[in-house]
Amino acid sequence: MCGIVGYVGRRPVTPLLLEGLGRLEYRGYDSAGVAVLEQDGAEPASLLVHKVAGRVRDLAAALPVPAGPADQDTADAAGSCRVGIGHTRWATHGAPTDANAHPHVSHDGHVAVVHNGIVDNAAALRAELQAAGVELRSETDTEVLAHLVAQCHTGSLEEAVLEALSRVQGTYGLAVIDVRHPDRLVVARNGSPLIIGIGDGEMHVASDVSALVRYTRQVVHVDDGELATLTADGFRTFTRDVPSTGKQAVTVEWEDVDFDQGDHDHFMVKEIHEQPEAVRRCLRGRLDERFHTAHLGGLELDAREMRAIRRVKILGCGSAYYAGQLGAQLIEEVARIPADAEPASEFRYRNPVIDPETLYVAVSQSGETYDTLAAVQEIKRKGGRVIGLVNVVGSTIARECCGGIYLHAGPEVAVASTKALTNMSVGFALLGIHLGRIRDLSPANGQRLLDGLAALPAQIEEVFESRPKIADAAGWLATASSLFFVGRVRGFPVAREGAQKLKEVSYLHAEAYQTSELKHGPLALISPELPTVAIVPDDELLDRNLTALHEIGARSGPLMVITHQGVDVGELATSVIEVPRNEPELDPILLTIPLQLLAYEVSVQLGRDIDKPRNLAKSVTVE
Numbered sequence: 001m002c003g004i005v006g007y008v009g010r011r012p013v014t015p016l017l018l019e020g021l022g023r024l025e026y027r028g029y030d031s032a033g034v035a036v037l038e039q040d041g042a043e044p045a046s047l048l049v050h051k052v053a054g055r056v057r058d059l060a061a062a063l064p065v066p067a068g069p070a071d072q073d074t075a076d077a078a079g080s081c082r083v084g085i086g087h088t089r090w091a092t093h094g095a096p097t098d099a100n101a102h103p104h105v106s107h108d109g110h111v112a113v114v115h116n117g118i119v120d121n122a123a124a125l126r127a128e129l130q131a132a133g134v135e136l137r138s139e140t141d142t143e144v145l146a147h148l149v150a151q152c153h154t155g156s157l158e159e160a161v162l163e164a165l166s167r168v169q170g171t172y173g174l175a176v177i178d179v180r181h182p183d184r185l186v187v188a189r190n191g192s193p194l195i196i197g198i199g200d201g202e203m204h205v206a207s208d209v210s211a212l213v214r215y216t217r218q219v220v221h222v223d224d225g226e227l228a229t230l231t232a233d234g235f236r237t238f239t240r241d242v243p244s245t246g247k248q249a250v251t252v253e254w255e256d257v258d259f260d261q262g263d264h265d266h267f268m269v270k271e272i273h274e275q276p277e278a279v280r281r282c283l284r285g286r287l288d289e290r291f292h293t294a295h296l297g298g299l300e301l302d303a304r305e306m307r308a309i310r311r312v313k314i315l316g317c318g319s320a321y322y323a324g325q326l327g328a329q330l331i332e333e334v335a336r337i338p339a340d341a342e343p344a345s346e347f348r349y350r351n352p353v354i355d356p357e358t359l360y361v362a363v364s365q366s367g368e369t370y371d372t373l374a375a376v377q378e379i380k381r382k383g384g385r386v387i388g389l390v391n392v393v394g395s396t397i398a399r400e401c402c403g404g405i406y407l408h409a410g411p412e413v414a415v416a417s418t419k420a421l422t423n424m425s426v427g428f429a430l431l432g433i434h435l436g437r438i439r440d441l442s443p444a445n446g447q448r449l450l451d452g453l454a455a456l457p458a459q460i461e462e463v464f465e466s467r468p469k470i471a472d473a474a475g476w477l478a479t480a481s482s483l484f485f486v487g488r489v490r491g492f493p494v495a496r497e498g499a500q501k502l503k504e505v506s507y508l509h510a511e512a513y514q515t516s517e518l519k520h521g522p523l524a525l526i527s528p529e530l531p532t533v534a535i536v537p538d539d540e541l542l543d544r545n546l547t548a549l550h551e552i553g554a555r556s557g558p559l560m561v562i563t564h565q566g567v568d569v570g571e572l573a574t575s576v577i578e579v580p581r582n583e584p585e586l587d588p589i590l591l592t593i594p595l596q597l598l599a600y601e602v603s604v605q606l607g608r609d610i611d612k613p614r615n616l617a618k619s620v621t622v623e
Contacts, residue, residue: 002088002116002207003024003025003116003206003208004087004114004207005020005024005085006084006177006204007020007202007205008203010202012082013036014084017036017086018034018056018059019214021034021087021211022056024206024208024211025055025088026210028090028612028613029088029090030089030091031052031054031088031091031097031098031100032051032054032055032058032087032088032089033087033101033102033114034085034087034103035047035049035086035103035105036048036083036084037179037182039082044179046179047109047112047177050063050064051087053097056088082182083177084177085113085185087101093139100139104140104143106149106150107134110150110178110179111146111178113149113175115145115175117172117173117192118171119144120170121168121169122140122144125148125167129144134147145164145176148164148167151164157176157178157181157229158227158229161174165188171191172191173187173188173207175187184229184231186228187227187230190225192368193368194207194228195207196221196228197212198220202215203232203234209252209392210411213252217251218250219249219252221395221399223245223399226239253393259413267413267414268418271412271418272593272596274410274419275418275419275457275460276456276460278410278419278422279422279426281409282407282408283453286430289447291443291446292443293434294430294433294437296430296431298403299387299404299405299434300402301385301387306435306438309337310338312328312332312338312358312361313339313359314363315342315361315375316343316344316369317345317369318500318620319500320363320364320369320417320421321342321344322500323421323424323428324341324424325496326425326428327361327424327429327431328340328341329490330425331428331432333585334429334445334585335432335439335441337435344362344369344371344375354378354383354384355384356383356385358385359385360376360379361387362376362386362387362389363424364397365392365417365421366391367392367395367398368392371620373397385402386400386401387402387403389428391409391423405431407423408423409422414610415611415616416501416504421592422592426453429586433449452583452585452586456582456590459579460593463590466578466594469577470597471604472575473598473601474598474601474605476575477533477560478508480529481508482511482530483499483511483530483532484513484522484531484532484533485499485534486534487515487535488515488544489541490539490584490588491515491536491537491545491591492514492515494592495535496512498510498535498595499511501595501599502598504613505600505610506599506602506608515544516544519551523551526556527555527557528557531558533560533595534559534560534561535563536549536561536567537588538564538566538567542567550572559572559575561573561577563579564578564579565580579591
C-alpha cells in the first residue's frame with residue numbers, strides 16, 4: 001500500500017526520486033524518504049538518507065540543498081549521486097513518525113532498504129537482533145530487513161539479500177542499496193508489486209507504472225519469488241534456484257500525459273468526466289453485431305466450456321466487490337446462471353469448496369490487490385478456473401488468471417475509483433451477454449443489450465448536465481453527520497457503492513440498506529437529522545419504492561432521489577436527480593454516476609483532500 005521508486009544510472013538521482021514519489025502520492029501515504037549513494041572519484045561511497053512524516057513536498061523542503069529538476073543532465077548540488085531509492089509509507093507497524101519512515105538503514109550504516117508489505121515474523125526477528133546487540137531505531141517491521149542484509153553480507157549484495165529473505169516470513173516488495181556496491185540496486189518481490197523500467201544507460205524500478213512512464217514505456221514485471229539486480233547497463237532477474245529467469249520487456253500502453261490533472265481541480269472529477277471515453281474504449285471491438293453477442297477473445301474459453309459453467313462466483317474488495325454484486329445480478333438476469341459476489345478478503349479464510357463447474361471472476365482495478373490475488377491463488381491451487389476483470393495490463397492478477405477482460409479505463413489516479421468501477425460494470429455486462437447468447441438469450445435480446453451498451457457513453461455525458469443540481473443537494477447533505485443510501489434488487493449495489501464513495505472522500509458516515517429492509521429495523525433511525533439518498537429506477541418495483549419514500553417522508557426524513565426521467569415522486573423529495581433510461585439490466589450503470597458526483601461535491605463543500613483521503617490507499621497490497 002506504499003510507494004517504491006529506485007534509480008541507477010548517470011543522472012542526478014535525488015530529483016528523479018522526488019518526481020517518482022510525487023507520481024505515487026495518489027496511492028495514499030503518511031511519510032516519505034529517500035536514500036542515495038554519493039561517490040566522489042576514487043573515494044568510498046557514502047549513504048545519505050532523508051525522511052519525514054508528511055508529504056513529498058515536506059521531504060523536498062527538508063533536503064539540505066535544492067533538489068533541482070528531474071530531467072537535468074548535470075550533477076546535482078548534493079554531489080554525483082547516481083544510485084538511490086525512495087518510499088512513501090502507509091503506516092502498519094508504528095505511527096507516522098520520522099523514525100518510522102522509510103528508508104531504513106542497517107546498524108553498520110552500509111545498507112538501506114525500502115519495503116512494501118508486512119514481515120509476519122518481525123517480532124521474533126527484532127528479538128533476535130536485539131539479543132545480538134543491534135540497536136533498533138524504529139517500531140517498524142521493515143527495519144529488520146536492513147539489519148538482516150547487513151548481517152548476511154559476506155560477498156555479493158545479491159547473496160546477502162537472498163540469505164536475509166530466507167529468514168523472513170511475509171510479503172514484500174523490496175529495494176536494497178549498499179555502500180559497498182555503489183553501482184547497483186537489488187530488488188525482490190513476494191506478494192507486493194515491483195516493475196522495472198528500462199532506459200538508455202539507466203534503470204528504474206517502482207511499485208507502480210505511473211512512476212516510470214515519464215522516462216520509459218519498456219517495463220519488466222517482477223514475479224513472486226523473483227529478484228533482480230539493476231545497474232546502469234542493464235538488469236538480471238533471478239530466483240534462489242535459477243541464476244537467470246530471462247525476463248523480457250513489454251510496452252505499457254499508458255503515457256506520461258495520462259497522469260496529468262489538466263484543468264480539473266482534482267483527479268477524481270477529471271476521471272468522472274473521462275468515463276464516456278473510457279466506456280467507448282472498453283466496448284471497442286467487443287460488440288458483435290453479426291451474432292448479437294459480445295466478442296471476448298481474452299476469456300480463452302470455447303463455447304463447450306462456457307456451456308459447462310453452472311455457477312458464477314465474483315470476488316473483489318471494496319468498490320470492486322460492489323461492482324461484482326451488480327455484475328452477479330446482471331449475469332443471473334441475462335444468462336440465467338446462478339451468480340453471486342463475495343468479498344475476496346474473506347473468501348480463502350472460510351476454506352471454500354472450489355467447484356469445477358463454477359466460473360470464478362476476480363475483479364481489481366490495479367490487478368495487484370493482495371486479498372484478491374490470494375483468492376485467485378487459492379482457487380487455482382484447488383483446481384478451479386478463474387478469469388480476471390482488471391484495468392492494468394500485465395498486472396499480477398491478470399497474469400495469474402486463466403484469461404479475462406481488460407477494462408481499458410486508462411490510468412486512475414484518485415484513490416476513489418470512478419471510471420474503472422464503471423468499466424467493471426460494463427465488463428460484467430459484456431460477460432453476461434456472452435454467456436447468455438451461448439445459452440438461451442435470444443438474438444433480439446442480445447441486440448437490445450448491445451444497443452444499450454453503445455448508448456451508454458452519450459447517456460453518461462447527459463448525466464453530467466445534472467451536476468449543478470447535484471452540487472446544490474451536496475450543500476444540505478454536507479451538514480448531516482450520517483446518511484442512509486437505499487435501493488432494491490438492481491438498485492442495492494448502486495446504493496452500497498454510493499455510500500462507499502461518500503465515506504471514502506467526505507468522511508461522513510453513510511450506510512446502505514435494501515429499501516425493503518427499512519421497516520425491519522433501520523426505520524427507527526429516520527429523523528429530520530438523517531437524510532436518505534434513494535435509488536428509484538422506473539422498473540417493476542417502482543410502486544414499492546415509492547411506498548418506501550412515503551414511509552421516510554412520514555417520519556420527516558430528508559430525501560434525495562436518483563431516478564429516471566418522468567418518474568413523479570411528488571413533494572416527497574428535497575432533491576430529485578434524473579438520469580436517462582437505458583435497458584433495465586444496464587440502468588444501474590447510469591444510476592451510479594450521480595452518486596460519484598455527489599460524493600465529490602459534498603467533499604468539496606467540506607474541504608477534504610479528495611484525491612488522497614485519509615487512511616486509504618489506491619492499491620491495497622497488504623492484508
